[in-house]
Amino acid sequence: MTSGTLVAQITDYANRADPYPLYAELRGTPVRREDDGSYLVSTYYEVRSLANDPRLSNDTGNRPAGYARPGQPAPESGLPPSFIFTDPPVHDRLRDTINRPFGPPHSPRFLDGLRGELAKTVTELLDAFEGKDQVDIVEDFSYPLPVTAICRVLGVPREDEPRFHVWADALASSIDPHSGEDGGPEKAQRARQDMGAYLIDLIETKRRHPGPGILSALAPDMTPADLEATAVLLLVAGHETTVNAISNTTLTLLRHPDLLQRFQKEPELAVPLIEEVLRYEPPVQFVPWTTALADIDIAGTTIPKGSPVWLMLAAANRDPKRFQDPDRFDPDRKDNEHLGFYTGIHYCFGAPLARIELHLAVPELFRRVKFSGLLEDPPPYRANAVLRGPRHLPVAIEGLTA
Amino acid sequence: MSADTDVEVLRRQGRIVVVGASLAGLRAAETLRDQGFTGSLTMIGDEPYEPYDRPPLSKQALLGRARPEDTALPRRRDIDAEWRLGVAAAGLDRDAKLVRLANGDTVPYDRLLIATGTRARPWFHPEEAALDGVFVLRTRDDSARLHRKLAGAVSRVLVIGAGFTGSEVASACRELGLDVTVAERGPAPLVGALGGVIGAVADRLQRKKGVDLRCGISVTALEGDEVGRLRRAHLSDGSAIDVDVAVVSLGAMRNTEWLAGSGVAAGPRGIACDAGCRVFDVNGIVTDDIYAAGDVARSPHPLFDYQFLALEHWGNAVEQAEIAAHNMICAGPDRRPHLWLPMFWSSQFGVNIKSVGVPSLGDQLVVAQGALAEERFVAVYGYRGRVIAAASFDGAKWLGFYEQQIAAGAPFPPEYRTVDRRTETLHPIDPAFPDPHLPTHGATVTLTGHSPSERRVAFVPAHA
Numbered sequence: 001m002t003s004g005t006l007v008a009q010i011t012d013y014a015n016r017a018d019p020y021p022l023y024a025e026l027r028g029t030p031v032r033r034e035d036d037g038s039y040l041v042s043t044y045y046e047v048r049s050l051a052n053d054p055r056l057s058n059d060t061g062n063r064p065a066g067y068a069r070p071g072q073p074a075p076e077s078g079l080p081p082s083f084i085f086t087d088p089p090v091h092d093r094l095r096d097t098i099n100r101p102f103g104p105p106h107s108p109r110f111l112d113g114l115r116g117e118l119a120k121t122v123t124e125l126l127d128a129f130e131g132k133d134q135v136d137i138v139e140d141f142s143y144p145l146p147v148t149a150i151c152r153v154l155g156v157p158r159e160d161e162p163r164f165h166v167w168a169d170a171l172a173s174s175i176d177p178h179s180g181e182d183g184g185p186e187k188a189q190r191a192r193q194d195m196g197a198y199l200i201d202l203i204e205t206k207r208r209h210p211g212p213g214i215l216s217a218l219a220p221d222m223t224p225a226d227l228e229a230t231a232v233l234l235l236v237a238g239h240e241t242t243v244n245a246i247s248n249t250t251l252t253l254l255r256h257p258d259l260l261q262r263f264q265k266e267p268e269l270a271v272p273l274i275e276e277v278l279r280y281e282p283p284v285q286f287v288p289w290t291t292a293l294a295d296i297d298i299a300g301t302t303i304p305k306g307s308p309v310w311l312m313l314a315a316a317n318r319d320p321k322r323f324q325d326p327d328r329f330d331p332d333r334k335d336n337e338h339l340g341f342y343t344g345i346h347y348c349f350g351a352p353l354a355r356i357e358l359h360l361a362v363p364e365l366f367r368r369v370k371f372s373g374l375l376e377d378p379p380p381y382r383a384n385a386v387l388r389g390p391r392h393l394p395v396a397i398e399g400l401t402a
Numbered sequence: 403m404s405a406d407t408d409v410e411v412l413r414r415q416g417r418i419v420v421v422g423a424s425l426a427g428l429r430a431a432e433t434l435r436d437q438g439f440t441g442s443l444t445m446i447g448d449e450p451y452e453p454y455d456r457p458p459l460s461k462q463a464l465l466g467r468a469r470p471e472d473t474a475l476p477r478r479r480d481i482d483a484e485w486r487l488g489v490a491a492a493g494l495d496r497d498a499k500l501v502r503l504a505n506g507d508t509v510p511y512d513r514l515l516i517a518t519g520t521r522a523r524p525w526f527h528p529e530e531a532a533l534d535g536v537f538v539l540r541t542r543d544d545s546a547r548l549h550r551k552l553a554g555a556v557s558r559v560l561v562i563g564a565g566f567t568g569s570e571v572a573s574a575c576r577e578l579g580l581d582v583t584v585a586e587r588g589p590a591p592l593v594g595a596l597g598g599v600i601g602a603v604a605d606r607l608q609r610k611k612g613v614d615l616r617c618g619i620s621v622t623a624l625e626g627d628e629v630g631r632l633r634r635a636h637l638s639d640g641s642a643i644d645v646d647v648a649v650v651s652l653g654a655m656r657n658t659e660w661l662a663g664s665g666v667a668a669g670p671r672g673i674a675c676d677a678g679c680r681v682f683d684v685n686g687i688v689t690d691d692i693y694a695a696g697d698v699a700r701s702p703h704p705l706f707d708y709q710f711l712a713l714e715h716w717g718n719a720v721e722q723a724e725i726a727a728h729n730m731i732c733a734g735p736d737r738r739p740h741l742w743l744p745m746f747w748s749s750q751f752g753v754n755i756k757s758v759g760v761p762s763l764g765d766q767l768v769v770a771q772g773a774l775a776e777e778r779f780v781a782v783y784g785y786r787g788r789v790i791a792a793a794s795f796d797g798a799k800w801l802g803f804y805e806q807q808i809a810a811g812a813p814f815p816p817e818y819r820t821v822d823r824r825t826e827t828l829h830p831i832d833p834a835f836p837d838p839h840l841p842t843h844g845a846t847v848t849l850t851g852h853s854p855s856e857r858r859v860a861f862v863p864a865h866a
C-alpha cells in the first residue's frame with residue numbers, strides 16, 4: 001500500500017461503519033507522512049503529547065499557502081475565527097470569558113440548573129415511543145436533546161429552537177475535511193449567514209433586555225462578532241457530537257446484550273459505560289486542523305515546521321500500548337483516560353454539559369424501553385468522517401414503562 | 403536459603419512496620435497489599451487521626467469550603483493493618499530490629515518504612531510562640547484552630563514568611579475579607595522556590611489583591627497583652643503593627659530526631675536513602691531492611707548531578723511511597739529506582755501556580771510563553787545550557803511538555819516557536835535566587851549535597 005491511500009480510505013464513505021481496521025494499520029506507523037505533506041498521528045502517547053505541545057497550533061492561518069485552512073473565515077467576511085481555531089493568548093482570554101457564566105469557579109451551578117428542563121425533554125421524547133414497535137433512535141431520541149441543551153445554554157427563546165435544528169445540521173457537515181456529498185459547503189455557508197443574522201438580533205435584544213443564558217451574561221464583555229462566532233461554535237461543537245454519543249451508546253449496548261442486561265440491574269454502571277463509549281466509539285474521530293509551528297521530533301520522525309497535523313483520537317483510543325485488549329468494549333476498564341474529549345488547552349469546553357445530557361438520556365432510555373434488537377447492523381452512517389455517527393438507528397422495541 | 407525464597411517468605415508472613423501514618427505511609431501500605439504482601443502490617447502515627455490530606459488545609463479549609471475533618475485521604479483499597487495512632491515512635495534499634503514507642507511498647511519488624519514527614523518550624527521565641535493568636539499550619543488541628551480564629555472578629559492577620567504556605571494563607575485571608583500584612587525576609591514572595599523574577603510577579607499579585615506586603619523585613623518580636631493575647635508585632639525596620647493573629651510560615655523541619663543514635667543517616671536535612679528508597683547508615687552503607695519515603699527522605703537524582711534531593715511535594719510522597727513499598731518486598735533485580743521529576747502546585751490569589759524540575763538550580767530564565775505582566779506565563783529555567791525546570795502561572799497544561807524537555811536534557815534557551823510566544827528572540831536573564839545560605843521561608847525543593855550522611859565518619863586506615 002502506498003502512503004496517502006490510507007487517508008483516502010479513512011475518509012471514504014465505504015469504511016464509515018468500521019474504520020477501526022484502518023486505524024490499526026495506521027498505528028503501524030505512529031507518525032505518518034501523507035503525500036501532501038500532512039502528518040497523521042495515531043498512537044496514544046504521541047497524540048497526547050502533541051495535543052499538549054506548545055509547538056502545535058489550532059490556528060490554521062499558520063499553514064503555508066496551498067493547504068486547506070479550516071476555521072478561518074474569509075477575510076472579506078470581517079468575522080473573527082471561533083476560539084477553537086485560535087491559540088493563546090486570544091484562545092485563553094475568550095475561553096475564560098465564556099466560561100465565566102458557564103462553569104466553575106464563577107458559575108458552578110449553571111449547568112445543574114438546566115437538568116430539570118433537559119430531563120423533561122427526555123421524558124417527552126420517550127413518551128412518544130408509546131404504541132410503537134419500531135423507532136429510529138437518532139431521529140426520535142438522540143437528535144432533539146443536544147440542540148435544546150445548547151439553546152438553553154445560549155438563552156434562545158423556545159419558539160426559535162426549530163431553526164437551530166436546521167442550522168445545526170447544515171453546519172456540522174462543514175467540519176468534514178472532505179465534505180461535498182452532503183451538499184456541503186454552500187449549504188453550510190448559507191446556514192452560517194442566516195444564523196449570524198439571527199444571532200446579531202438576539203444579542204442586541206439580550207443586551208437591552210437581559211434574560212437567562214450565557215449570551216445575556218456575555219453581551220457586556222464581548223464584541224457582537226466574537227459572541228456570534230462563539231454561539232455558532234457551541235452549536236457546531238455541541239450538537240452532532242452529543243447526538244453521536246447517545247446513538248453510539250445505544251448501538252454499542254444493543255451489540256452487547258450481556259452488558260445491556262447488567263446495566264438494567266446496575267444503573268450505576270452508567271458512568272464507566274459512557275466513558276467507555278467515548279473511548280471505543282468516540283464521536284469526534286480525529287482533529288484534522290492542527291499545524292506544527294516548529295520542527296517537532298516525535299516517535300523517530302521529524303514533523304517539519306508548517307505541516308498540517310491530524311491527531312487521530314479514535315486510533316489512539318484503541319492503542320494496545322495504552323489500553324489492554326483495546327477492541328473489547330469493557331466498562332470495567334480501570335484508569336480509562338480516553339481522548340474522546342481531547343486533552344490540553346482545547347479539551348472539550350462542553351464536556352460537563354455533554355456528560356449531563358448523556359447521563360439524563362442513556363439510563364432513562366434503557367430503564368423505560370424494552371428493546372428487542374437492532375433492525376439494521378451496521379446502521380447507515382452520516383457522510384462526515386470526523387463527527388462520525390449513524391444517520392439512522394432503527395430498532396425494534398417491545399414496550400415502554402412509565 | 404536463597405535470597406528469592408527469603409523474599410517469598412517475607413511477602414507471605416513478614417512483618418512490615420510503617421512509621422508515619424500520613425500520605426506516604428498510607429500509599430505505601432496500599433501498594434504493599436496491592437502487590438500481594440500478606441504478612442502483618444503495623445501503622446504507627448503520632449497524630450490521633452487516620453491519614454488525611456494536607457494541601458486543602460491552607461486552601462479550602464481556611465475558607466470553610468472543606469472542614470478539616472473532611473480531608474481524610476481517599477482509600478484506594480483495604481490495607482488490613484494494625485493501627486497504632488496517637489503514639490510516637492521514639493527510637494529505633496537496628497540490631498534487635500524493633501521500633502520503640504513513646505509509651506514504652508516495642509514493635510518488631512522485618513522491613514521498616516520511615517515516613518515521618520516534616521513539621522512546621524515554630525516561632526523561634528517559645529514564650530511568644532505560646533501567645534494566644536500565634537499559629538503554625540501543618541496539621542488538621544492547626545487548620546481547624548486557625549479557621550475558627552479567622553471566622554471570629556479579627557482586625558489584622560500577620561503572615562510571617564511568604565513561601566507557598568504563607569502566601570496561600572494570605573490569599574485565604576483576603577478572600578475572607580480580612581486585612582493582612584505579610585512580612586518576608588527575602589526580596590519577594592516565593593523567591594526561595596522560584597527566584598526573584600517570578601517573585602516580583604507574586605509580589606504584584608499580592609499587592610493587587612490588597613495584601614500589605616513588606617519584603618526585606620523580618621519580624622523581631624511578638625508582643626502580647628496582660629492576658630497573653632497577641633496584640634502587636636515588631637519589625638526589623640523599627641516599626642510595629644497591631645495584629646491579633648500571626649501565622650508563622652517559616653518552612654518545615656524534618657521529623658528525624660527520634661532516629662538519633664540509631665545509626666541511620668538521619669539529620670536536619672532528612673534521611674538519606676538510595677534511589678531505591680533504602681536508607682543509608684552513617685557510614686554511607688545502604689541498609690536492606692529500612693526504607694524511607696515522602697517529605698522526610700532525600701535521595702540522589704541523576705538529572706540533578708546525583709545530588710540528594712529533598713522534596714516537600716505531594717506527588718513525590720505518593721510516588722516514592724509506591725516505589726519504596728515495591729522494593730521492600732522484591733528481590734534485587736526487580737527493584738525500581740525513584741526518579742520522579744519534582745512537580746509542585748499551589749493556588750493563591752486566584753492563580754494556579756505550578757512548577758516542574760528544580761527551579762532553584764537554574765542559572766538562567768526565559769519567559770517562553772505568555773507574559774509576566776499578565777500573570778499568565780510559562781518561565782523556563784536553564785542550567786548550564788539545558789532545560790532544568792519550568793514554572794507557570796495559569797499555564798499548568800503546558801508543563802507536561804516542559805517536563806519532557808527536562809527529562810530529555812533539551813538545550814536552553816528553547817529557541818523554537820510556540821503558541822503564545824511574545825518575542826522573536828528569547829533573552830535569558832538571571833532568575834535571581836537569593837543566596838541559599840540566607841535563611842528565608844525555605845524552598846520546597848532542596849538540593850542537599852552529595853554525601854548520604856551528615857555525620858563525618860572518621861577515616862582510620864587499617865594497619866598492615
Ligand SMILES: Cc1cc2nc3c(=O)[nH]c(=O)nc-3n(C[C@H](O)[C@H](O)[C@H](O)COP(=O)(O)OP(=O)(O)OC[C@H]3O[C@@H](n4cnc5c(N)ncnc54)[C@H](O)[C@@H]3O)c2cc1C
Pocket residue numbers: 421422423424425426427446447448449455456457458459460489490491492517518519520521539540541567657660695696697698713714715716717719745746747748749
Ligand atoms: C498546609 C499545607 C499545604 C500544602 N500544599 C501543597 C500543595 O499545594 N502542593 C503540594 O505538592 N504539596 C503541598 N503540601 C505538601 C504535602 O502535603 C506533603 O508533601 C505531604 O504531606 C508529605 O507526606 P508525608 O507522608 O511524607 O509526610 P507528612 O504528611 O508530614 O506525614 C508524616 C506523618 O508522620 C507523623 N510522625 C512524625 N514523627 C513521628 C513519630 N516519631 N512517630 C510517629 N509518627 C510520626 C506526623 O505527625 C505525620 O502525621 C502542603 C503541605 C501543607 C502542610
Ligand code: HEM
Pocket residue numbers: 058083084085095150233234235237238239241242245278282283284287339340341342345346347348349350351353354
Ligand atoms: C459527547 C459529546 C462531545 C464530544 C465527544 C466532544 C469532543 C470534543 C473534542 C474532541 C474537542 C477538541 C477539538 C479540537 O480542539 O480541535 C472538543 C472541543 C470543544 N467542544 Fe466538545 N465534545 C462534545 C460535546 C460538546 C458540547 C455539548 C459542547 C458545547 C456546549 C462542546 C463544545 C466544545 C468547544 C467550544 C470546544 C473547543 C474548545 C477549545 O478550543 O478550547 N462540546 N470537543
